[in-house]
Amino acid sequence: MNIKITLPDGSIREVPQGSTALDIATSISEGLARVVVSAKVNDEVWDLVRPINQDSTLSLLKFDDEDGKKTFWHSSAHLLAEALEALYPGIKLGIGPPIDNGFYYDIDFGDHSFSSTEFNKVEQKMKELASQKNDYIRTEVSKADAIAYFTEKEDPYKLELIEGLNDGEITFYKQGEFTDLCRGPHIPNTSSIKAIKLLKVAAAYWRGDENNKSLTRIYGVSFPKAKMLTEHLNLLEEAKKRDHRRLGKELELFTFSEKVGAGLPLWLPKGTAIRERLETFMRKAQIERGYQQVITPHIGKKELYVTSGHYDKYGEDSFQPIKTPNEDEEFLLKPMNCPHHCEVFKFKPKSYKELPLRLAEFGTVYRYEQSGELNGLTRVRGFTQDDAHIFCTPDQLKAEFVDVIDLVMHVFSKLGFDKFTAQISLRDPDKKEKYIGSDENWEKAERAIVEATSERDLETVTEYGEAAFYGPKLDFMVKDALGRSWQLGTIQVDYNLPERFDLDYIGSDNQKHRPVMIHRAPFGSMERFIGILIEHTGGNFPLWLSPEQVAVLPISEKYHDYSDKVLKFLNNYDIRGLVDERAEKIGRKIRDAEVSKIPVMLIVGEQEAENDEVSVRIHGKGDVGKFSLQDFVSYFETLLKEE
RNA sequence: GCCGACGUAGCUCAGGGGUAGAGCGUUUCCUUGGUAAGGAAGAGGUCGUGGGUUCAAUUCCCAUCGUUGGCUCCA
Missing domain, CATH: 3.40.50.800 (Anticodon-binding domain)
Structure with missing residues (x-):
């Protein structure tokens, strides 16, 4: 019996039932058959050698395809596990998935502390195993059999994974002597893995939970051609040259001092010149948009943060209060500017005619970030936000959002950030009780964001459940030289602080009303923004920003x-x-x-x-x-x- | 905060139980040169910090601080 296979160009091939994607590739050309790594069958990525039993759409995936790479790297992860098991008998395996730039495998080495000096040995073993030309063989197993296999092998992590799976949907993959619990798909044979490089070793908690055991994660990358590996390594080298920490030192933009403290950048004259120019640029753009500049102190009484709610939430994990010598007063370094700005708002009663009120400040804030999180300028303990708080009525939200989006776009275009992602973070619709503020207001705010972004033709991704407890938000993200994603600008709606600070304005009905607050920072923080800008430009700043022109x-x-x-x-x-x-x-x-x-x-x-x-x-x-x-x-x- | 690695001159790094080395930079002198490195001489380091082992520690061990790769977190 024949089945109909529809290819991406729309053409249809009739092939015997049970044909595989590899059969079809071979029938098209030998050359194609050599380079395909997996296949998308009815939108699901399959092994090339898995029989197709009904009419299907098929697209053949090469290494160059995103899903093809994933398949290739996933198979490489299995090869890594096979090599490790051969070299270190008795190790326990966690998970080994492909990632954006390669693959990793999480390993419990028991008492052995694995170090990168052992990479070479493992790479050699992987190459040796690859050259054995073993097929990746898929088998469907019952849950009972799967449990029996890993009980015998004494692998607690795999057993835990199996527990969460349903009988009938469990598959094993085997290549050579190595069998792994795996959904697949995989490449047909280990022989296509020609170039392998292990890159780093790091710790990772089992299932990402710090209460669990810490496993050793080994990262690697692999390619079907040796030349591709060389090119990839060159690319990593290039990225390193753009690293803002390196350029910051070379171009004398900023430095850190052990004596001053970790995560507290010292801006050198040239870096300061860039930063001040950016601030001038932003001030001007904000004045044009009706913002008013304010200045508030670097500290505030503890009560201020009790009122805002931040003390309860972050007090223990923050810089601890500063005490005055005589009285029992306690002050905190400000971790954000909004409570101060709320007090600015309260300076005198407000009329609806004064809204929206836009208060801007380059406010320096201090947050006790976890020591392991500090990173150059992108994650610090003292930084300056190009902050502003917009106090408005719920009905003005959308117009304000559009206006802030325009400002962010103005910044991005002036500085050449053409690749960014915009993320809308909304409530988890199933857990509405987690959020403060009325249903009506939330819907209004969420609608305002969605409409504002579509009005400005912004490409966005929407994440449900990612909103802060006090309101939905829109974040802008860009990637650094090493491909790590960082958040830059942010626009957040806040129903919480106006409530907590009991902010109000007199409406046209002569009644008191609660304003809505928008937190927004187009740069995010000056530090992080400049860090990303250094990498983005490779240190070749636009003429208007150059410290020395x-x-x-x-x-x-x-x-x-x-x-x-x-x-x-x-x-x-x-x-x-x-x-x-x-x-x-x-x-x-x-x-x-x-x-x-x-x-x-x-x-x-x-x-x-x-x-x-x-x-x-x-x-x-x-x-x-x-x-x-x-x-x-x-x-x-x-x-x-x-x- | 957790796990791993690292910390030697301003920078990049080599070395190694018997009190230290290179290149670049810097200083001085010579050279006054037309589109990507002119020459010579000199200065510069309690080898991150504190303990321990040892006749002897910068080297080995422990702690601590910092940096870094991840993990977790991020108002």
Whole structure:
């Protein structure tokens, strides 16, 4: 009997029932059969060698396909487990899934402490096993048999996993001497795994729960061709060069001091220059949108945070209160600006005519982050938010959201973040009791976010249950050089604080009403934003942000006077820079300016000094010719406009 | 906070039970050179900190602080 297989191009092939995806690939071409790794059958990823018994749609997956990679890496994880079991008898296996950039396997090594020095040995074993050309064989097993197998093998983790599975949907995969509980799918044979590299070893709790045993997680990556591995490793090298911690040091933007404390960045002059320019940029954008700047202190009485509710929730795990010498007063370093801003709101009674009230502050806050979480500028204990709180009526929510989205988009486009994700976090509809605020208001707010994002054609993902207890939110995420995802801007609706601080305004009906509050920070924190920006630009900041925009490079000491004159002239046009007066040759000065990523170099010697000119060289581009000083200013302004 | 790794000159790193080394940077001198590294000489380190073992510790052990890879958390 024949069945009909529909391929992605719409063509239909009739093949005998029980044919496999590999059979079909072979019938198309031998070459194709060699590169396919798995197949999508009716939208489910299957083994290539699993028989297809009914009419189906089929798309063949190669390593280049996302799902193909997953299959390949999943099979590699099994190979890793096989190698480890061979080398370390008696180990217990956790789980071994594929991830975005490879795979890992969680292992309980018992008393042995596995270290990366053992990678080589394991890699060799994996290669040896791969070259045995073993098939990955799928078998369906009953729950009883599955339990029997792993009881015999004394593998508690697998047994725990089986407990959660239903009889009839349990499958084993076997390659060589190694059998694993696995849903699959897998590649047909170990021989296609040609290049293997183990990358790191780390600890991970069984099932991600810190009450459980800590397992050793071994990360690796593998490829069907050796060349692909080399390319991948090069890419990782490149990413490392963009690491903001490294560039921050090299370009002298910021530093940390053990004496000052972990997670407390010290901004060096050049980093400060960038940061201040970003703040000026944001201030201007906010003034245009009707924000008012305020300034509030770095500490506040403990009672302030008791009122806000934060003390109950975070008090124990925060920096502890500062005590005054004589009275029994306790102050906390502010972990956020909103309670202060609520008090600003209460300064005098408000009328509906004053709403929306938008209070902005570059507010520095301190949070006691867990020590293991600290990371360069992206996760610190003291940071400055480009914070603002918008107090408005429920009906104004949507318009305010649209306005903030526009502001975020303005920031992203000015700074070239074209790849980001926007996440809408809503309530878990099944657990409405977990959230504060009326049903009616929640629905209004959630609708406002959804409508605002669609009005601005934002591509979003919606996560139910991810909302804060006090309101829904919209977050913007971007990835760093190493592919880790970080949250930047955020817009959050808050019903809680207006309640707790008993905020109100007089409506047109002459009655008191409760305002809604929106927390928003387009950059998120200055620290994290600049960290991401460093990686995004690789340290080649846009001209308007560069700490030093031009380097004046005199050919010899004779032209120092003229160089100073050039720099002063440019300073008058708000162009910043330096003169390199070292007793070095011009080639050397150029090299150093290029390495420190100064966007524009001005070479001046006899020819330039005589005619009030500069020879212009652009970072990464080279010589662009001679300009009179005045023409250079125009040229510079054109460069600025092009950004 | 948990598990692992690491901590040697300003930076990147080598070394190793008998009180330390390279390259780059820095300083001084020579060189005044036209588009990515001119030459020479010098300075610079209680080997993160505190204990322990030892005749002797920077090296081995323990603790602590910091950094880092993950895990958990994130107002």
